[in-house]
Amino acid sequence: MSFNGSDGIIVSEYARLISPELIHLSQGVTIRDFVVIGLQNEDQELFKDDSSRHVWIGSNVILNPFAVVFEGATLEDSVVLEERTTVGSLTKIGARTRVLYQAEVYDNVVVGPDCIVGGFIGNNCKIGSKCSIFGDLIHRYDKADPKSWNTVDEIGPTIEDDVLIGFGAVIVGEITIGAGARIRPNAVVTRDIGRGERYPSKIPPAENHPVVTRDNGGNERYSSKLKIRLSVAIKGFWDKNRGGIYR
Known part of the structure; x- marks a missing residue:
């Protein structure tokens, strides 16, 4: 089955559309080299019937090289x-949302419109509209038994509208991040965060650390006097004069 030419659809000859009869492309879709659409999921119990395996791709969606879309996914307009x-x-990706930085958005996830997603999003997570997600949303994995990996289905975090999650932050388990919250870089969150809350609430100071240098012979020299600031780049987000939206 060929989609090229109809309704402005462009599909690279190097893209792979698995079971084209289950793939629905709207006008203006661009599918670039080595994209895979309709990849079969290992967990076939996800699907109630064959109708839930269809892939729906809205108008003006752009899929860049090596993007992978599994069976049963929905990409709304301009994703x-x-x-x-x-x-x-x-998984449903809302209109005008951009998924970037090799992000992985897994099964049964809802992402609202107008978001930026650049992290790891585990199964069964919910993300509202106008969110910027640069950290990871993961499960508690309480049982910690590799044999139960495909048998225990955990609920992931819920992220309400207009939330910012900074780089390196990890949101753990069935918790809710309230609308307008700001999670600072590298934070680990295991509890609910209220609407508009900044977490952590206090900015930890950068620490002084000793430096190991090398002499002309390549030998290591330890200096207790020479100090550097750790995490200066991250502290730049936090500094009250430069913290911007993380403040």
Whole structure:
């Protein structure tokens, strides 16, 4: 089945559309080299029937090289998947959302419109509209038993509207991040965060650390006097004069 030419649809000859009869492309869709659409999910119990395996791709969606879209996914209008990103089965990506930085959005996830997603999003997470997600949303994995990996289905975090999650932050388990909250870089969150809350609430100071240098012979020299500031780049986000939206 060929989609090229109809309704302004462009599909690279190097893209792979698995079971084209289950893939629905709207007008203006661009599918670039080495994209895979309709990849079969290992967990076939996700699907109630064959109708839930259909892939729906809205108008003016752009899929960049090596993006992978699993069976049962929905990409609404004007979604962009950047290079090497993944969208899982039964996952819905809202209109005008951009998935970037090789982000992985797994199964049964809902992402609202007008978002930026640049992290790891585990199964069964919910993300509202106008969110910027640069950290990871993961499960508690309480049982910690590799044999139960595919048998225990955990609920992931819920992220309400207009939330910012900074680089390196990890949101753990069935918790809610309230609308307008700001999670600073490298934070680990295991509790609910209120609407508009900044977490952590206090800015930890940068620490002084000793430096190991090398002499002309390549030998290591330890200096207790020479100090550097750790995490200066991250502290730049936090500094009250330069913290911007993280303040």
